[in-house]
Amino acid sequence: MGKKVAIFRKEHFNAAHRLFNPDWDDKTNSDVFGKCALPNYHGHNYELIVKIIGEPNEKTGYVMDMKVVSDLVKQEIIERFDHKNLNLDTKEFKNLNPTAENIAIVIYDLLRPHIPVEKDLQIRLYETPRNFVEYPI
Amino acid sequence: MVYLTRIEHFNAAHKLYNPNWSKEKNNEVFGKCANENWHGHNFELYVTIKGDPNPDTGFIFDAKKLGALVSEKIIEKVDHKNLNMDVDFMKGKLCSIENFVIGIWQELEPNLPPPIQLHCLKLVETAKIYVEYYGGK
Numbered sequence: 689m690g691k692k693v694a695i696f697r698k699e700h701f702n703a704a705h706r707l708f709n710p711d712w713d714d715k716t717n718s719d720v721f722g723k724c725a726l727p728n729y730h731g732h733n734y735e736l737i738v739k740i741i742g743e744p745n746e747k748t749g750y751v752m753d754m755k756v757v758s759d760l761v762k763q764e765i766i767e768r769f770d771h772k773n774l775n776l777d778t779k780e781f782k783n784l785n786p787t788a789e790n791i792a793i794v795i796y797d798l799l800r801p802h803i804p805v806e807k808d809l810q811i812r813l814y815e816t817p818r819n820f821v822e823y824p825i
Numbered sequence: 826m827v828y829l830t831r832i833e834h835f836n837a838a839h840k841l842y843n844p845n846w847s848k849e850k851n852n853e854v855f856g857k858c859a860n861e862n863w864h865g866h867n868f869e870l871y872v873t874i875k876g877d878p879n880p881d882t883g884f885i886f887d888a889k890k891l892g893a894l895v896s897e898k899i900i901e902k903v904d905h906k907n908l909n910m911d912v913d914f915m916k917g918k919l920c921s922i923e924n925f926v927i928g929i930w931q932e933l934e935p936n937l938p939p940p941i942q943l944h945c946l947k948l949v950e951t952a953k954i955y956v957e958y959y960g961g962k
Binding site for chain 1: 834836837838839857858860861862863866867886902904905907910911951952
């Protein structure tokens with residue numbers, strides 16, 4: 689059994705969203721989601737930390753080439769979500785509430801097929817400097 | 826003379842868009858920031874006042890009261906809002922952080938009790954972008 693190492697790549701994007709359950713009336717949405725349910729949207733600077741765990745390759749010493757990880761995250765995530773309205777502009781959140789929890793799951797599902805199966809992937813997403821989520825745990 | 830800074834946070838949606846221009850011209854000048862469905866940020870507002878410490882309290886101005894004043898006059902109007910649509914003092918203005926910081930100054934400065942003087946507003950839009958305004962022309 690080799691030695692496992694975690695590598696991390698940080699990327700940023702910013703986006704507008706609102707939290708809203710279309711099956712509920714406005715009052716229930718307001719009661720549950722507070723200011724986050726306001727109809728004209730608000731927004732965040734999201735900070736994404738992609739964590740990949742595996743054994744360093746014998747020839748390169750890399751778990752994964754950081755440049756490859758960076759290009760992958762930019763192509764699959766940043767271009768999709770940066771300067772967008774998550775509710776209106778992305779197919780991923782057409783029918784899914786764009787909470788930080790759900791955004792982290794969506795990001796994981798988008799990246800997972802591109803990461804070699806023997807490596808573990810974990811997503812940490814900061815919605816604000818004080819609110820952040822991790823998936824999977 | 827001592828300078829005291831209070832930091833407050835809010836988040837909001839906006840877009841950079843000149844209604845007198847075509848969509849193509851807006852995209853050319855403002856790029857992704859012109860997305861018609863908005864994007865958003867976590868903003869940080871640094872409010873710096875200046876004055877001499879009061880001989881009885883040692884304060885220029887009670888920092889907690891300054892926080893309450895900034896919250897009442899600014900944060901409640903902008904937090905979780907759409908700057909273009911929801912904020913009265915930005916109506917009809919381009920929602921750049923330059924114009925936004927001037928608008929905040931005009932809202933806040935008249936509400937500071939004499940002899941407190943507003944020295945500087947620093948508005949941070951992203952980890953890499955901020956503006957400072959010292960009043961005047």
